[in-house]
Amino acid sequence: xxxxxxxxxxxxxxxxxxxxxxxxxxxxxxxxxxxxxxxxxxxxxxxxxxxxxxxxxxxxxxxxxxxxxxxxxxxxxxxxxxxxxxxxxxxxxxxxxxxxxxxxxxxxxxxxxxxxxxxxxxxxxxxxxxxxxxxxxxxxxxxxxxxxxxxxxxxxxxxxxxxxxxxxxxxxxxxxxxxxxxxxxxxxxxxxxxxxxxxxxxxxxxxxxxxxxxxxxxxxxxxxxxxxxxxxxxxxxxxxxxxxxxxxxxxxxxxxxxxxxxxxxxxxxxxxxxxxxxxxxxxxxxxxxxxxxxxxxxxxxxxxxxxxxxxxxxxxxxxxxxxxxxxxxxxxxxxxxxxxxxxxxxxxxxxxxxxxxxxxxxxxxxxxxxxxxxxxxxxxxxxxxxxxxxxxxxxxxxxxxxxxxxxxxxxxxxxxxxxxxxx
Amino acid sequence: xxxxxxxxxxxxxxxxxxxxxxxxxxxxxxxxxxxxxxxxxxxxxxxxxxxxxxxxxxxxxxxxxxxxxxxxxxxxxxxxxxxxxxxxxxxxxxxxxxxxxxxxxxxxxxxxx
Amino acid sequence: xxxxxxxxxxxxxxxxxxxxxxxxxxxxxxxxxxxxxxxxxxxxxxxxxxxxxxxxxxxxxxxxxxxxxxxxxxxxxxxxxxxxxxxxxxxxxxxxxxxxxxxxxxxxxxxxxxxxxxxxxxxxxxxxxxxxxxxxxxxxxxxxxxxxxxxxxxxxxxxxxxxxxxx
Numbered sequence: 001x002x003x004x005x006x007x008x009x010x011x012x013x014x015x016x017x018x019x020x021x022x023x024x025x026x027x028x029x030x031x032x033x034x035x036x037x038x039x040x041x042x043x044x045x046x047x048x049x050x051x052x053x054x055x056x057x058x059x060x061x062x063x064x065x066x067x068x069x070x071x072x073x074x075x076x077x078x079x080x081x082x083x084x085x086x087x088x089x090x091x092x093x094x095x096x097x098x099x100x101x102x103x104x105x106x107x108x109x110x111x112x113x114x115x116x117x118x119x120x121x122x123x124x125x126x127x128x129x130x131x132x133x134x135x136x137x138x139x140x141x142x143x144x145x146x147x148x149x150x151x152x153x154x155x156x157x158x159x160x161x162x163x164x165x166x167x168x169x170x171x172x173x174x175x176x177x178x179x180x181x182x183x184x185x186x187x188x189x190x191x192x193x194x195x196x197x198x199x200x201x202x203x204x205x206x207x208x209x210x211x212x213x214x215x216x217x218x219x220x221x222x223x224x225x226x227x228x229x230x231x232x233x234x235x236x237x238x239x240x241x242x243x244x245x246x247x248x249x250x251x252x253x254x255x256x257x258x259x260x261x262x263x264x265x266x267x268x269x270x271x272x273x274x275x276x277x278x279x280x281x282x283x284x285x286x287x288x289x290x291x292x293x294x295x296x297x298x299x300x301x302x303x304x305x306x307x308x309x310x311x312x313x314x315x316x317x318x319x320x321x322x323x324x325x326x327x328x329x330x331x332x333x334x335x336x337x338x339x340x341x342x343x344x345x346x347x348x349x350x351x352x353x354x355x356x357x358x359x360x361x362x363x364x365x366x367x368x369x370x371x372x373x374x375x376x377x378x379x380x381x382x383x384x385x386x387x388x389x390x391x392x393x394x395x396x397x398x399x400x401x402x403x404x405x406x407x408x409x410x411x412x413x414x415x416x417x418x419x420x421x422x423x
Numbered sequence: 424x425x426x427x428x429x430x431x432x433x434x435x436x437x438x439x440x441x442x443x444x445x446x447x448x449x450x451x452x453x454x455x456x457x458x459x460x461x462x463x464x465x466x467x468x469x470x471x472x473x474x475x476x477x478x479x480x481x482x483x484x485x486x487x488x489x490x491x492x493x494x495x496x497x498x499x500x501x502x503x504x505x506x507x508x509x510x511x512x513x514x515x516x517x518x519x520x521x522x523x524x525x526x527x528x529x530x531x532x533x534x535x536x
Numbered sequence: 537x538x539x540x541x542x543x544x545x546x547x548x549x550x551x552x553x554x555x556x557x558x559x560x561x562x563x564x565x566x567x568x569x570x571x572x573x574x575x576x577x578x579x580x581x582x583x584x585x586x587x588x589x590x591x592x593x594x595x596x597x598x599x600x601x602x603x604x605x606x607x608x609x610x611x612x613x614x615x616x617x618x619x620x621x622x623x624x625x626x627x628x629x630x631x632x633x634x635x636x637x638x639x640x641x642x643x644x645x646x647x648x649x650x651x652x653x654x655x656x657x658x659x660x661x662x663x664x665x666x667x668x669x670x671x672x673x674x675x676x677x678x679x680x681x682x683x684x685x686x687x688x689x690x691x692x693x694x695x696x697x698x699x700x701x702x703x
Contacts, residue, residue: 121665122592126592139607425584427651435643435648452609470590507688509602510695
């Protein structure tokens with residue numbers, strides 16, 4: 001009856017239902033993310049995280065929110081009021097709009113009416129376009145502070161965002177070449193095919209294919225940089241630029257920045273899960289093919305197949321959470337990058353690697369279409385080796401000799417024996 | 424159904440607004456922004472002609488529009504050229520501003536014969 | 537009045553007012569933000585014309601990159617507002633508006649008037665989709681495509697050269 005109710009709604013109201021479903025889930029997960037990050041970070045740093053406020057510290061995000069809202073809400077003098085109030089809104093909106101084309105359940109039955117918000121034929125490009133809008137909130141917040149340091153923080157942050165968008169776009173382009181369509185639901189249904197076209201019982205998740213693995217790693221690193229997350233969090237580093245671009249914001253406006261950053265991390269993990277981890281599928285196993293091929297156990301396989309359908313939102317949210325956990329893990333492990341190191345990684349390491357991956361995928365597809373599958377895989381290996389050799393040789397010629405000079409530090413030498421004799 | 428002349432009049436209005444902006448503003452960056460607005464207006468008219476092309480060419484609405492993709496390809500190239508132009512132009516503006524802050528365009532007459 | 541017409545009227549009004557905002561705003565930052573709104577509404581007008589790929593490319597390239605570059609330049613150079621307030625010069629205003637009205641009347645009578653009519657040709661499924669643009673771009677227009685990539689390379693080299701520190 002829920003299906004009939006939703007399918008009889010006016011189309012605009014049906015879209016509102018879908019938007020509320022998605023945004024509600026995304027906002028609901030922000031306090032859980034805050035709590036989980038602090039606990040997990042604490043465990044990784046050999047300490048207990050917050051555990052005072054509720055059982056296991058579960059009410060800590062509530063306490064944080066109360067503290068944030070009760071702070072004094074000041075507006076610095078001399079700021080341009082329009083831009084000052086506009087910037088948090090511009091930071092908040094793209095974080096949620098990113099999930100507009102993301103399918104968190106299959107497009108059949110009840111779930112088909114609830115997800116995705118809009119399955120347009122340029123779904124993947126939509127994600128890239130909205131993530132490029134994320135730089136506006138940062139730049140305008142830095143400018144509106146009327147303050148050299150927040151301006152510098154804002155400009156640095158948006159330069160970082162623009163640089164890492166490029167590598168992200170090219171790595172996604174390699175996946176789109178393989179999939180053949182820009183629609184997100186087709187990217188997910190491509191991943192339910194047999195692994196590498198050969199193994200019929202395992203799903204072809206893009207992270208399990210060789211070029212998809214390279215593209216996935218590059219996309220994940222760029223996602224860490226796009227959401228201003230350590231080790232790329234120089235724009236909001238407290239020891240560097242006071243507060244960076246949100247220095248002059250207090251209480252609720254800062255809360256909006258905070259909320260939009262956590263929501264962006266959740267949605268970026270969701271995009272990563274959709275494109276590289278098979279979206280809403282629970283496990284990389286093709287239950288329906290297994291049910292046909294092993295008729296003895298087919299009841300159990302059909303049960304798992306329908307569980308795959310009904311539990312797909314749970315599986316999707318679990319994958320988002322897994323992505324976020326890897327974000328926290330990377331934060332706990334790696335030190336912060338200096339700004340010139342950050343830019344050099346984005347332009348000189350990730351972008352050439354993504355372009356090389358793209359060339360390898362293109363060669364593979366072309367040779368597979370002309371000469372068959374085995375020649376295709378052979379050409380993949382050959383082109384990968386050629387490009388790797390080229391890449392390493394370019395770096396060895398002295399690519400960045402002027403920017404990073406190797407400093408030689410001479411340590412002072414102590415002659416312990418002389419000191420002992422004199423004593 | 425929206426007539427073709429509606430899209431074209433929007434495009435014309437934006438083009439002429441950009442033209443007036445170039446004439447009356449005196450800061451190089453704002454003039455550059457008005458140039459970008461004129462380019463966008465022209466792109467809009469290219470795309471609307473690409474969509475309505477069969478009717479414009481022969482008055483026949485039963486032909487389908489997808490063999491007339493020329494307008495859209497042109498817009499793609501205009502976007503590429505505009506991007507390159509913005510990069511170089513803003514670089515030049517930054518070099519000029521290093522010598523003299525807050526210049527107005529009429530004062531940039533060093534090369535005048 | 538169907539949804540389509542209402543959407544078109546709203547979008548074109550937003551685009552026109554934003555266009556006026558670019559020209560009439562005193563502070564260059566406000567001009568830049570008006571231009572962002574203008575480009576966004578033009579992108580949505582592309583979506584109503586079923587040019588999906590172009591609309592999303594407009595958002596990615598123009599709104600997401602070119603306008604951010606404009607904002608960078610305005611903020612880095614600290615370009616202030618026109619302080620005297622009368623910098624939008626009176627001397628140039630009258631000829632500018634005369635030229636605009638003249639061009640408007642010329643183009644309307646010669647181009648718009650013969651095109652009045654409510655015909656709306658049929659577009660098939662793939663019109664304006666990435667597949668259609670890809671097919672044209674890589675078969676019929678492959679030479680301008682390659683030339684455009686060389687042009688972008690020249691642009692990159694030029695921009696780096698202009699921004700280099702004279703060391």
